[in-house]
Amino acid sequence: KNEVEQSPQNLTAQEGEFITINCSYSVGISALHWLQQHPGGGIVSLFMLSSGKKKHGRLIATINIQEKHSSLHITASHPRDSAVYICAVASGGGADGLTFGKGTHLIIQP
Amino acid sequence: DTEVTQTPKHLVMGMTNKKSLKCEQHMGHRAMYWYKQKAKKPPELMFVYSYEKLSINESVPSRFSPECPNSSLLNLHLHALQPEDSALYLCASRESTGELFFGEGSRLTVL
Numbered sequence: 297k298n299e300v301e302q303s304p305q306n307l308t309a310q311e312g313e314f315i316t317i318n319c320s321y322s323v324g325i326s327a328l329h330w331l332q333q334h335p336g337g338g339i340v341s342l343f344m345l346s347s348g349k350k351k352h353g354r355l356i357a358t359i360n361i362q363e364k365h366s367s368l369h370i371t372a373s374h375p376r377d378s379a380v381y382i383c384a385v386a387s388g389g390g391a392d393g394l395t396f397g398k399g400t401h402l403i404i405q406p
Numbered sequence: 407d408t409e410v411t412q413t414p415k416h417l418v419m420g421m422t423n424k425k426s427l428k429c430e431q432h433m434g435h436r437a438m439y440w441y442k443q444k445a446k447k448p449p450e451l452m453f454v455y456s457y458e459k460l461s462i463n464e465s466v467p468s469r470f471s472p473e474c475p476n477s478s479l480l481n482l483h484l485h486a487l488q489p490e491d492s493a494l495y496l497c498a499s500r501e502s503t504g505e506l507f508f509g510e511g512s513r514l515t516v517l
Contacts, residue, residue, distance in 0.1 A: 393451035
């Protein structure tokens with residue numbers, strides 16, 4: 297079974313700061329997902345990665361398959377980025393469910 | 407339409423009630439999922455449907471009964487639930503590329 301570790305668990309930063317959230321996993325994967333969840337809300341998929349780097353607006357996600365590690369970066373952070381960010385991995389190529397990390401609770405203060 | 411729609415958004419039920427949660431997507435995705443999420447915890451997989459057939463049941467109690475009547479619709483039938491079953495129930499669908507789409511969830515309270 298894959299173990300997914302995220303760090304930090306909690307992060308408070310000032311508006312405008314560069315944010316990095318890390319994720320490591322224990323066994324090989326077919327894909328890694330970065331998800332965002334606002335309090336009491338549903339989950340939004342931010343990125344799906346199997347290699348390299350992806351960018352969407354102020355968000356950048358990278359993955360190093362050899363090191364079994366991924367990072368999510370937020371540039372020019374804003375209070376609306378405050379949410380829980382969850383790393384989740386898919387180990388198979390089929391319809392298997394994800395293994396989730398415990399999430400990083402991010403608060404961006406104005 | 408790139409949405410997964412879950413209804414109802416909120417449900418309060420007694421332990422003797424029978425109710426259902428509904429999930430719908432019209433993106434042609436053939437894999438659909440039910441997850442249960444307790445407060446401040448990550449989601450836990452309950453069921454996976456692949457091509458309208460149940461492919462994974464993560465040892466979920468029989469008081470939860472999934473149903474996939476067609477490729478667009480996924481139901482979760484609830485009967486004789488316990489207060490500890492109160493949680494956010496999330497539905498997701500998976501594109502053939504692996505990309506996931508989640509619904510907003512149904513928040514269930516069992517009294």
